[in-house]
Amino acid sequence: MNVGKSGQVPARKAGRRRLAAGLCGAVGLGVLFGATGAWAQAAPPARTTLVVAAYPAVDEIVRKALPAWQRRHPTVDVKVVSRAFADHHTAMTTALSTAFYLPDVMALEVGYVGRFAQGGGLEDLREQPYDIQRFQQRWVPYALAQATSRKGRIVAVPSDIGPGTMLYRQDILSKAGLTEADLTATWEGYVQSGVQIKARTGAYLMAHARDLKDILIRVGIAQGDGLYFDANNKVLVNSPRFVRAFELARKVRQNKLDARVGTWSNEWSEGFKRGSLATQISGAWLAGHLNNWLAPATKGLWRAAPLPQGAFAAYGGTFFAIARGAPAANKALAWDLIQHLTLQRDQQLAAFKAHDAFPALTEALNDPFFEEPLPFLGGQKARLQWRDATQRITAVSVHKQDAFADEVINTELDKVLDQGKDIATALADAERLLQRRANR
Template sequence: MKLKTLSLSVAMGLGLATAVNAADAQIRFDGFPDFDSSLKVLLPEFEKETGIKVDYLMNNHGDHHTKLTTNLATGSGAGDVIVVDVEKIGPFVASGGLVNLSEKYGADKYAESFAPYAWEQGKGGDGDVYGMPVDLGPGVMYYRTDIFEKAGIKLEDAIKDWDSYIAAGKTLKEQNVQLIASAADVAQAIIFTTVPEGEGLYFDKDGNPVVTSERFVHAFTVAKEIRDSGLDARITAWSNEWYEGFRNGTFATQLSGAWLLGHLNNWIAPDTAGSWGVSHLPDGIYGSWGGSFLSIPTQSANPDEAWKLIEYMTTKRDVQLKHFETIAAFPANVTTYDDPMFEEGIEFLGGQQARLLFADVAKNIKPVAPAKGDHVARSIILENALMEVLDEGKDIKAALADAERLIKRRTRNL
């Protein structure tokens, strides 16, 4: 490769150093599945256009972010481009370990091309951008059309409100099918999608926790009713049981982000193609369920090359669409939304024009600013307090009051 570059450059006269440097440039992309499926499709053209070689390192979602937390704290070990989940972007930006993309690369010039709520989430407290949105997670409900039909359940009735969703679950139970993998997913949906204006997921604008508010009481109450009625399978997401549940029809619905389609189709349950549909979330709620950002750690030795890859993956319309087509990662770039691709039927979903639904949800999501204590509060609320209510029968208001005290203590020095 170097010999070919050398002879070509000599023949051209000038530009030797540039050609050699381009040929030698190599960066690493750190992410989690199913990004690898997308990169296999996207990288060949990028490498051809730029001469930058890209390796990638994939870990499961949790391990990836745990590793990055250590990498950013120690100043070593991270890739040149890193994927950051929306749940982690706030604390990662606050850590000071990410490159200021506004200051160094003029990222703000792209602001109008992105969903406003996602663009805000990638900013730091200084108003500058540290994470470029690469995909969104419009919140939706996947459901088994065959199971609904057999049970005589009409979709529009099932999603009218939470009472009707639970009623559908009781009908499904008579067919020996659970309503959902875990009641906790319902609590998460309500918490994430019913945020009052000017409030964050877990904190108000002054940094005070709001976890004892009616939003959280309501979320816990609905989830508890589902659990107490025996309507959930008590299966944790991303477990082997969860995967088997999708394959075997153990549960009939799953509240998630649009991105779940890619996982179901590509590796979790490809043999169930044609048995699924997707709808808006129950109770008429709109919200984000996930979403990813691309950032550059300050420790990167190749930030300029890293920025070229980030620009390629986030600002190029055709690349965003290919990312969407490959792994159902909904585009963060709104300039894609008028593409004819959105009207295509999705084979896995029985020909449903699901991308139009995803776009409708995305357009109706209101911005919720991330807080640096979100990751702490999320763990305390969804992994501790909610489980105490669902598994141990703890009083809801008592669990939330205890969680509030714990959140205050653990975020005091953030």
């Protein structure tokens, strides 16, 4: 589930498990054993308070998970500090850089995990007493890789994920004389379908041409490479992958197929309500947002389809991390809470059912809930389609300059779309700027 920009997601559960090399079940009695003795026996405090920093709707997921966790830890109070998505991540960035006001547990959207993974501000969860790799097979294949730095450090635990999907208005498609296959056979066919949709219905194919660029630059990434940089810090933007993304985005704009509205804007949500947007490529969580608050009156008109041309991509995801500078006395409890949020099947499913937070935990993916029809999608059993996608998504390597690179590429694309800048020149300019920043 997502509440932020560029397609992102929320959080979930973990288990009643002990730290096989870490926590003993007697934590409530004040006994914390690390595999290397890092967490030793301590006198039980009168009360202990953990601080969890989160954003909507992750904050609600955490709060609802607390009663079960606190039954095992009756002397621990948990304070959930919630901020708006952008404000939260700004606060976490500041806290990590200054080592002040660090929470015991911080929720992070996947885009920020990549940014923080390259620094030293977060605990490396490979180390004792965490030993996160013993749980590695329990999450969908690509999830943990999203929190792994180029040097192999694992800095966060996946809670929920966002398998990519295309949501489309069945009524608009029918009026245009098209079928789902027209949208999904090829990317070029998807854009051409938009021409017919616009001519016959007046609806836009998509919210913004940038949305098409965002997905196409994620298609065809070589193993070990990132979106913008390879494993050796070489900039990848002046490549066929980006050329194609820019060319198709330009074709969308030239044919006036995008409404030119940004994700999460008022105009974006109004487009869904009024039926002026025929499709939206995003994470599976968007179907829940449309149903619950973005456009509930459009129930039954939407359908979910795989991404065009057999593509698979991830849109967003929520992770939990522990800062190196967080209070040492609370780290054992913080790790236990994170496990409760991310490794417990019932907790993961509860978050999915209540908040459309798609489980990262593989053992939660076999629940009959996935086979239930979705009334908002006309009775379609779309969760099965999304579940299949989770096994086909390839992990993309993260880089500390990814956020900056995203800004540079969007700026150059805007120059192409709005000012007619030549694509080859735009990408060459982006490449030069990013190469100067690659090793900073």
